[in-house]
Amino acid sequence: MTLPAERIAELRKSLHDHNHRYYVLAEPVISDREYDALLEELAALEAAHPEFDDSDSPTRRVGGAPIDGFVTRPHAVPMISLANSYNIADVMAYDQRTRKLLGDQPFSYVVEPKIDGVAVSLRYENGQLVQALSRGDGREGDDLTQNIRTLHSVPLRLRTDTPPEVLEVRGEVYMTRTGFQKLNLERQNAGQNVFANPRNAAAGSLKLLDSRTVAQRPLDAIWYGVGETRGIGFDTHLDLLNTLKDLGFRTPGLTWTCQSAAELEHALLDLQNQKNDYPFEMDGAVIKVNERKYYDDLGSTAKSPRWAVAYKYEPEQAETRLLDITVQVGRTGVLTPVAELDPVLVSGSTVSRATLHNWEEMERKDIRIGDTVLIEKAGEIIPAVVRVLPEKRPPDARALPPPTECPACGGPVARREGEVAWRCDNPACPAKGLSRLKHFVSRRCMDIDNVGEELLKALLTEGLIREPADLYRLREQRDALLNLERMAEKSVDNLLTGIENSKDRDLWRLIHALGIPQVGERTAQSLEEHFDTLDALAQATEETLTAIPDIGPIVAKSIISFFALPENSEHIERLREAGLNLLRKEARTETSDGPLSGKTVVITGTLPTLSRDEAKDLLRKLGATVTGSVSSKTDILLAGEDAGSKLAKAQKLGIPVWDEAQLREEI
Numbered sequence: 001m002t003l004p005a006e007r008i009a010e011l012r013k014s015l016h017d018h019n020h021r022y023y024v025l026a027e028p029v030i031s032d033r034e035y036d037a038l039l040e041e042l043a044a045l046e047a048a049h050p051e052f053d054d055s056d057s058p059t060r061r062v063g064g065a066p067i068d069g070f071v072t073r074p075h076a077v078p079m080i081s082l083a084n085s086y087n088i089a090d091v092m093a094y095d096q097r098t099r100k101l102l103g104d105q106p107f108s109y110v111v112e113p114k115i116d117g118v119a120v121s122l123r124y125e126n127g128q129l130v131q132a133l134s135r136g137d138g139r140e141g142d143d144l145t146q147n148i149r150t151l152h153s154v155p156l157r158l159r160t161d162t163p164p165e166v167l168e169v170r171g172e173v174y175m176t177r178t179g180f181q182k183l184n185l186e187r188q189n190a191g192q193n194v195f196a197n198p199r200n201a202a203a204g205s206l207k208l209l210d211s212r213t214v215a216q217r218p219l220d221a222i223w224y225g226v227g228e229t230r231g232i233g234f235d236t237h238l239d240l241l242n243t244l245k246d247l248g249f250r251t252p253g254l255t256w257t258c259q260s261a262a263e264l265e266h267a268l269l270d271l272q273n274q275k276n277d278y279p280f281e282m283d284g285a286v287i288k289v290n291e292r293k294y295y296d297d298l299g300s301t302a303k304s305p306r307w308a309v310a311y312k313y314e315p316e317q318a319e320t321r322l323l324d325i326t327v328q329v330g331r332t333g334v335l336t337p338v339a340e341l342d343p344v345l346v347s348g349s350t351v352s353r354a355t356l357h358n359w360e361e362m363e364r365k366d367i368r369i370g371d372t373v374l375i376e377k378a379g380e381i382i383p384a385v386v387r388v389l390p391e392k393r394p395p396d397a398r399a400l401p402p403p404t405e406c407p408a409c410g411g412p413v414a415r416r417e418g419e420v421a422w423r424c425d426n427p428a429c430p431a432k433g434l435s436r437l438k439h440f441v442s443r444r445c446m447d448i449d450n451v452g453e454e455l456l457k458a459l460l461t462e463g464l465i466r467e468p469a470d471l472y473r474l475r476e477q478r479d480a481l482l483n484l485e486r487m488a489e490k491s492v493d494n495l496l497t498g499i500e501n502s503k504d505r506d507l508w509r510l511i512h513a514l515g516i517p518q519v520g521e522r523t524a525q526s527l528e529e530h531f532d533t534l535d536a537l538a539q540a541t542e543e544t545l546t547a548i549p550d551i552g553p554i555v556a557k558s559i560i561s562f563f564a565l566p567e568n569s570e571h572i573e574r575l576r577e578a579g580l581n582l583l584r585k586e587a588r589t590e591t592s593d594g595p596l597s598g599k600t601v602v603i604t605g606t607l608p609t610l611s612r613d614e615a616k617d618l619l620r621k622l623g624a625t626v627t628g629s630v631s632s633k634t635d636i637l638l639a640g641e642d643a644g645s646k647l648a649k650a651q652k653l654g655i656p657v658w659d660e661a662q663l664r665e666e667i
Contacts, residue, residue, distance in 0.1 A: 117174030127163025168227030179218020191421030449498035597623030605640035
């Protein structure tokens with residue numbers, strides 16, 4: 001019989017290994033549900049046996065109680081910043097200075113991406129993480145240990161049986177681009193201030209006093225340097241990166257080794273061409289002398305080392321005219337000003353609209369209709385107005401004051417205490433209704449086929465629907481549907497079939513579709529895993545909710561407030577009466593007797609008709625487990641056009657490779 005102490009140690013080691021595979025290597029070998037089962041077993045054992053408490057346990061990743069404030073601590077080795085260069089001529093001058101200092105001694109450079117994040121130093125003693133500090137003023141920084149411990153890609157213990165006495169690892173904490181977009185959208189819908197860019201969002205997240213909230217933010221990190229070391233050394237920078245990777249850290253990945261100035265210039269251009277392939281916002285490159293034995297000879301200036309320099313890319317911007325400012329009404333009633341622009345090409349795409357977030361932001365930037373503005377894509381994705389060019393402001397330029405009524409329904413608007421957003425308070429506002437309906441039928445919610453925005457507008461205009469529950473009564477309105485523009489017999493049949501099929505969706509989809517503020521797709525999935533029914537979720541307490549990983553007090557209070565509103569309870573009752581599934585189903589990968597039951601499938605490349613998400617959903621419905629990387633445990637590789645290294649690895653391992661046509665034939 002396995003003793004509790006032995007099982008706890010076994011589970012901790014297993015979970016640390018799975019964390020490393022998932023968050024650092026991107027090579028998971030078990031499903032999310034299997035991982036959660038192990039984590040729940042460990043949490044139960046730790047609760048029953050507090051004598052085996054360990055601050056490095058994987059169960060501590062969700063964060064602890066709020067702290068009173070950050071303590072400032074000194075860096076053992078100062079965290080000095082790099083000098084910047086902004087053009088190739090500066091880089092060539094740096095190369096000439098370096099060669100002059102080193103004389104005839106042979107050396108090389110390493111070029112790596114410059115992450116636009118928050119500089120952090122981790123201190124490990126005998127392999128255990130004991131401290132995490134911000135850069136601060138370079139001599140001392142804020143103790144961020146409790147918040148940094150929530151990052152799954154940060155090892156709490158080094159992955160080695162012979163750890164060094166001291167190892168300080170340095171790098172950047174960043175917010176992923178997709179996570180930044182999602183977080184800003186959630187904050188905007190909740191009437192909160194939005195973050196200006198991913199770096200600002202990462203910095204703000206790390207300075208939160210409640211680490212449980214930090215655990216919910218989409219933060220990650222890249223590690224590329226060291227501070228104080230005892231019992232470990234590195235001959236070259238590449239040796240350092242490889243060692244950090246072996247010890248469990250995520251490193252920059254792709255790097256360039258250069259012997260000459262010409263190779264250096266080529267590497268910088270190559271990296272710039274690939275900058276949109278990274279999950280983080282990258283604002284340039286870092287050039288480092290590879291051979292660390294020369295670092296003392298090269299020395300430092302008062303502010304920066306001479307063995308490294310940063311090369312910063314200029315963000316692509318475009319100048320255009322702000323023709324008008326319109327106001328959008330979101331599903332929660334938040335009014336968002338939107339810049340209507342004279343179309344302009346930015347970062348490879350034409351931009352004609354850009355969110356202005358809220359009226360405080362417009363006032364801060366002094367944005368007026370008729371202004372000439374600079375546009376760039378925040379994170380190379382989201383169009384943003386950087387600033388106004390006041391010297392080009394026409395005499396008739398005018399500011400748009402905060403609204404006095406809803407532009408869609410003419411109803412009253414108000415600003416809640418502690419919020420910057422203005423909201424429409426009319427529960428019957430058609431714009432709010434349209435936004436709620438669009439969200440409800442969307443692919444990552446109830447996934448209702450053949451229902452687009454134009455059809456929803458027509459249904460609202462004709463009075464056939466007012467809320468999502470009304471969609472399930474449209475079968476009684478067949479004649480009225482046939483009278484709609486472009487709705488023939490077949491179109492109506494397809495519409496009604498799509499609506500009927502959506503009744504049996506997984507519970508998490510309905511939770512997401514309800515539009516609970518602060519609850520996105522991943523949070524909805526977590527809630528489904530912990531509540532058997534929607535009714536059980538509706539009755540949950542804050543204590544019950546915050547015990548769930550990734551759910552902090554803000555999200556918990558939002559969920560409780562949502563279900564406390566009578567109109568929301570009434571809406572759920574109408575959905576129940578319409579026959580929607582309000583129960584949690586077992587994971588399809590565990591219960592399906594479909595043709596791919598028990599198979600592990602990896603997807604690569606671009607499929608002819610299926611998006612990546614659609615392919616994943618289809619495979620899961622057929623019983624397959626979908627993972628992100630090819631291994632000996634992979635049963636099938638589903639490959640489309642431009643399949644890369646995964647295809648080569650699958651062929652090397654003798655794994656069957658299917659295309660979309662073969663998948664459809666098999667099912």
